[in-house]
Amino acid sequence: MNVSRRKVLATASAAPFIASFGYHAAAAAPALKKAAVEKLRSSLQGRLYLPESADYPRINRGDGVAPVDGKHPALIVQPMNAQDISRAIIFAREAGLPIGVRSGGHDALGASTTVDGLQIDLALMNGVEIFATNGTGHIQTGARSGVLNAAAQKHDLAAALGMMGHVGIGGVTLGGGIGWLCGRDGATVDNLLAAEVVTADGKVLTTSAEENPDLFWAIRGGGGNFGVASNFTFRLRKVGTVLGGTVAFKTDAAKFMRFFGDYLKASPDHLDTALILVPGGRVAVRVCWSGDVEEGERILRPLRNYATPLADAIKVMPYEGFIEAPTAAPMYGNHHTRSGALGLLNDKVIPTLARLADSAPEGVGTIGLMHYMHGAMCRVDQNATPFIRQEGNILYAATTSWEGPVHPEDKKTWVQKTYEEIRKVARAQTYINYLSEDDEKWVRNAYGPHYAKLQKLKRTYDPTNVFRGNRNIRV
Numbered sequence: 258m259n260v261s262r263r264k265v266l267a268t269a270s271a272a273p274f275i276a277s278f279g280y281h282a283a284a285a286a287p288a289l290k291k292a293a294v295e296k297l298r299s300s301l302q303g304r305l306y307l308p309e310s311a312d313y314p315r316i317n318r319g320d321g322v323a324p325v326d327g328k329h330p331a332l333i334v335q336p337m338n339a340q341d342i343s344r345a346i347i348f349a350r351e352a353g354l355p356i357g358v359r360s361g362g363h364d365a366l367g368a369s370t371t372v373d374g375l376q377i378d379l380a381l382m383n384g385v386e387i388f389a390t391n392g393t394g395h396i397q398t399g400a401r402s403g404v405l406n407a408a409a410q411k412h413d414l415a416a417a418l419g420m421m422g423h424v425g426i427g428g429v430t431l432g433g434g435i436g437w438l439c440g441r442d443g444a445t446v447d448n449l450l451a452a453e454v455v456t457a458d459g460k461v462l463t464t465s466a467e468e469n470p471d472l473f474w475a476i477r478g479g480g481g482n483f484g485v486a487s488n489f490t491f492r493l494r495k496v497g498t499v500l501g502g503t504v505a506f507k508t509d510a511a512k513f514m515r516f517f518g519d520y521l522k523a524s525p526d527h528l529d530t531a532l533i534l535v536p537g538g539r540v541a542v543r544v545c546w547s548g549d550v551e552e553g554e555r556i557l558r559p560l561r562n563y564a565t566p567l568a569d570a571i572k573v574m575p576y577e578g579f580i581e582a583p584t585a586a587p588m589y590g591n592h593h594t595r596s597g598a599l600g601l602l603n604d605k606v607i608p609t610l611a612r613l614a615d616s617a618p619e620g621v622g623t624i625g626l627m628h629y630m631h632g633a634m635c636r637v638d639q640n641a642t643p644f645i646r647q648e649g650n651i652l653y654a655a656t657t658s659w660e661g662p663v664h665p666e667d668k669k670t671w672v673q674k675t676y677e678e679i680r681k682v683a684r685a686q687t688y689i690n691y692l693s694e695d696d697e698k699w700v701r702n703a704y705g706p707h708y709a710k711l712q713k714l715k716r717t718y719d720p721t722n723v724f725r726g727n728r729n730i731r732v
């Protein structure tokens with residue numbers, strides 16, 4: 258999330274079997290029957306890894322940014338298709354194993370990785386297909402979200418995805434999805450036309466406005482609570498060039514935020530921004546103007562002329578050149594973030610943000626005001642999906658990253674403390690993909706009036722809460 262760092266996924270007792278693998282599951286974990294595991298393996302088109310496999314640590318780690326250290330699934334299945342996912346779910350249920358589902362592995366709390374359970378790692382399901390003639394794109398849910406736009410851009414098309422191409426298409430879509438085109442084209446879920454979902458009973462269902470519409474409603478913001486999504490169909494929109502890039506200032510951060518709060522309030526649909534507060538009185542704003550260039554120059558002028566910039570790299574460029582490549586993140590496993598919803602940039606929050614941003618030791622972390630909810634995403638009927646949109650709501654993230662295997666506790670501590678301070682002045686109601694808490698109180702808050710309907714649908718599609726490695730909707 259750091260724009261300045263842009264350079265910035267059989268129960269029965271069988272102890273002897275487990276020991277023979279050199280794997281010691283936690284006492285509570287049910288043992289696995291070798292024959293059942295081998296039967297599952299031979300039924301899959303994809304792959305299955307047990308802890309004694311040489312590849313297990315690498316596959317378990319994945320290449321997302323989520324914290325998976327210390328989490329050791331009893332087995333990992335990398336499915337090739339929905340049928341493999343179905344077999345894995347049925348196996349796990351018969352074996353009494355919890356299930357983890359991982360797409361891009363960016364969950365801030367590491368919720369997508371299971372401990373002692375069956376890990377469904379969607380990494381092999383990363384295909385994408387663009388249908389330029391009808392403006393749609395199909396993507397398998399183990400792909401990085403940016404893969405879709407990289408392929409769509411060959412036809413001057415794009416989907417309204419999140420800002421970072423390396424985030425998994427699975428998590429970002431199921432949570433809602435806010436990015437560089439949300440003012441113009443809506444949230445990611447607003448552009449989802451259909452999905453294939455494998456439910457807790459192993460059924461493979463097609464969901465859309467016409468087929469299984471209640472499930473389609475639930476997955477457009479309800480996270481991974483209702484099943485494993487195996488592929489998505491998106492509406493693509495015309496996006497050729499954009500006026501985009503970053504402008505940076507050395508300034509009084511509080512004063513700048515007062516200006517920026519007003520500037521955001523006047524944001525036309527075609528403008529989306531992210532502000533990074535860097536210690537030492539530096540601010541960087543990344544902008545994406547996706548409309549007429551002349552109008553964009555005019556709209557961006559007050560921002561670019563705020564003061565003499567330290568740097569101004571805003572220019573007309575192909576959208577492909579503006580968006581981050583899906584493999585661009587240099588921070589796999591080396592990233593720590595806590596985030597939430599701020600509400601408006603007002604006198605309640607500005608002094609806190611300015612103080613915290615400035616008190617960060619150089620190189621430790623940054624605070625980002627990542628998304629401003631406005632435009633098309635806020636004109637969608639509030640009941641059309643479970644994703645709550647609040648005009649003018651700003652989403653924040655306190656973030657740190659590092660290189661190398663050693664986890665710097667001071668950086669993580671800074672992020673946690675900063676988050677706790679911001680939370681005191683922030684909103685309790687938070688966009689689910691930015692919710693850095695997993696207890697029920699927070700999840701209820703996030704879904705507000707939709708929670709009861711989500712619970713009802715959870716009882717229909719997942720009555721025993723098989724899918725709970727998420728911001729869980731309790732049954």
Ligand SMILES: Cc1cc2nc3c(=O)[nH]c(=O)nc-3n(C[C@H](O)[C@H](O)[C@H](O)COP(=O)(O)OP(=O)(O)OC[C@H]3O[C@@H](n4cnc5c(N)ncnc54)[C@H](O)[C@@H]3O)c2cc1C
Pocket residue numbers: 258259266321322323357358359360361362363364365368369379398399418419420421423424425426427428429430431432433434435436480481482484485486487594690691726727728
């Ligand atoms: C660096 C960074 C940048 C971000 N930028 C943005 C942004 O610009 N816009 C935005 O809206 N959000 C953003 N986010 C938040 C992001 O959307 C969420 O963290 C999202 O859940 C991550 O998805 P993932 O597939 O990578 O993660 P994962 O850890 O793989 O999954 C996240 C959750 O979704 C579930 N899940 C994933 N795939 C499936 C599936 N196919 N079926 C069922 N359940 C599934 C997992 O079980 C888990 O509960 C960002 C997060 C990070 C860390």
